[in-house]
Amino acid sequence: MPNLSSILKSEISRIARRELRDEVATLRKSVSQHRTALATAKKVIADLQRRMRALERKPKVSAVAGEPKDGRKHRYSAQRLAAHRAKIGLSAKDYGRLIGVSGLSIYKWEAGGTRPRQKQLEALATVRGIS
Structure with a gap:
């Protein structure tokens, strides 16, 4: 006949495994959501950096485009x-x-x-x- 302490020990470990399984499942779901959010954030950051580089490459246009600096227009033929x-x-x-x-x-x-x-x-x- 099994010992009461061994039965109690096995029952406690079984219940603990079940509780841990539930907790681990919750944590896995949370980690998955965090990874998805992190991947989305990285994509947004990469897109914003690409846009920023594109804006830095654009030539800076003066307030009045096409006007000469001295105020006179130069004709061309x-x-x-x-x-x-x-x-x-x-x-x-x-x-x-x-x-x-x-x-x-x-x-x-x-x-x-x-x-x-x-x-x-x-x-x-x-x-x-x-x-």
């Missing part, structure tokens, strides 16, 4: 640019050096394929004053 370059007798490469751009940019501006930016328009106005 591809034909006038070609005529002025021919008048002063410079190659596209040399003319580009005066403005701070490549010779290919000068060719494209003269052909009408592209338009110079505001900074280059100001440099063109300065170079036009040379002649």
Whole structure:
């Protein structure tokens, strides 16, 4: 016949295992929810960091876009640019050096394929004053 203490010990361990199983199940559920929340938070942080880098890369636009610094508007014409370059007798490469751009940019501006930016328009106005 089994001893009363061994029966009591086995019964206590059985009840303890059942209680622990319930507690562990609750903890597992909680850990799972925390992991899901953590993964979501990491995704949000990564998205926000990506957006922040994209905003940092964007050029900063002045309050009045397209206005020259000195207040005067500079007119641009591809034909006038070609005529002025021919008048002063410079190659596209040399003319580009005066403005701070490549010779290919000068060719494209003269052909009408592209338009110079505001900074280059100001440099063109300065170079036009040379002649």
